[in-house]
Amino acid sequence: MNSNLKKRNMKLGRPAVLAVIGLSLSGCLDSSGSSNGDDEINSGIYFDISSVDYSAVSVDASAADLASGARLLAAQCAQCHGTYGVAVREWPDLWGSGRQIGNWMSQYQDVNYADNMMHVHALGYTDDEVNLLKTYYPKIAYSGGQ
């Protein structure tokens, strides 16, 4: 069971980061005396917030005509899936997706996903609300790198 999960993480994350976390943990375990200053930590963890190129985001003009709630409900996905659904790191993008959102939401509502944060978020949305999400994300395109 654990090896399965590990495998998933290797795919989700950057192997280099995982390796460095391993190092920093053993660094912590080995150190006995008092340690001061960040210089002794070498986490390898960075949160670069500049990777999304907003000039490469386009919003179809017809998005303005969508029903009230479409943009707002879609933005409730953005804190995990990136502004306009353009995710940072290896994490699922939502921009450009329509029917797939419906499929994903119903899959994640399934009890089999109980060990997954997306499960509980999917449970919070009604079918009508999922339909609003499906109208919004197809209006977004992204031509930048990540």
Place this chain on the structure above:
Amino acid sequence: MSNSSIAIEVRQAMWSRRGFLKAGAGLLAGVAGLNALPVRADGPYRIVVVGGGFGGATAAKYFKLWGQESGLDVAVTLIEPNAKYSSPILSGMVVTRQLEIDRLDFGFDRLQDVHGVSLLQDSVTGIDAVGKTVTLSDGSTTVAYDRLILSPGISFVDVEGWDTDKVPHAWSGRDQLQLLTQQLADFPEGGTFVLKVPAAPYRCPPGPYERASTVADYLRANNKNARVVVLDAQADIAVEPDTFHALYDDFGVEYYGNIQIERVNSGDAEGKSKSITYVTLEKDIDGTVIGQSAEQTIEADVINLIGDHKAADLIFDAGLNDGGNWAPVNPLTYESTVAGKEFIHILGDAQGTPIVKAGQAANNEAKVCVDAILRTLGGDSPYATPIVTVGCSAPVTQTKVNWAGNVWRYNDGTLNMEKVAGKFAPEPTEANWQPMLQWAHNLFADSFG
């Protein structure tokens, strides 16, 4: 675990779409092509945002993005005293020296350079709700607004003898985080660490319990042979009691519930000889206090006193608390419901809806507020049944990570937000480590990028 392999397939399917979609990008009209209609005769609509944390930064950014999309000319000024925001999210990893403190510093360059937000590095000391201006720290400079958005976070209820320069809460702000980290790095062998869990409502409900278990594990890993004591205002661990009791049993953490702090001795000039004095309250089944124990005192080397919370001072100074500890708001718009305080909106930990006090909640409340204001400006009404989704994730030991998810929805019967879904990780795992970093990274980028 077959669940996770299904998850892999779904996720891989999502990624493989990425390359495919890029080919089709660029066919749609760009945002910049829209014309901005001025909504005031004499210039752009003036939004002033106070506080550059999760609520304020997100509001500033989304006003610019969605204002432009809606063809509205919106000028956004963000007022924040610090050059950079220090995120409390993942700060537990700083305390246990698994993450450099500067990795959680987020500046406002992107808000300014990419999104066109104006930044004033200053604090707001007063609000004139009638004249619609805020006063800055010099006491005389004022900034005019059409709508004022406040996301100033929290402050702490005072405790007799509490000097936060010696006894950190480390629950808000970089200096506090640094102080606790330093004190734990200098922790003496055989020393005592005491952590006080505040009374609800407070920022990040699992957070204090997580901090106690991660610190206990960190001290253990560093062979400190420490005594670790948790003093909880709640009758019992309020969040995932089974998980945390098991961890505390494992690490030999002493846990006491129904604790009321009487006073704290913050220590001498060198910060030595600290102690914390408390009583144990006796309560009946309704939770009414019917008695209390004699006072007890614990001498400690490090005390992490996470005091009871209230809204930041600005909320009280501006009369937005309406006699309570938080700012009452309409959850459709986050506008204050206090008479005479129209056009003032409060987001995040400082506002008084039942929504959990979390950075992701503040981010999402900001979007509800921005959408409502822009809709109103465009002659429309706010969306009638907003949702606020919240995720939290943090280590509970040196290697294992926990997560919690909640969804809050507007109830048009009670006219308030109510929790409609909520769940914790079945157990803390190592496998949750990378998803935690990915989740946080996206939250940081959506708020500050």
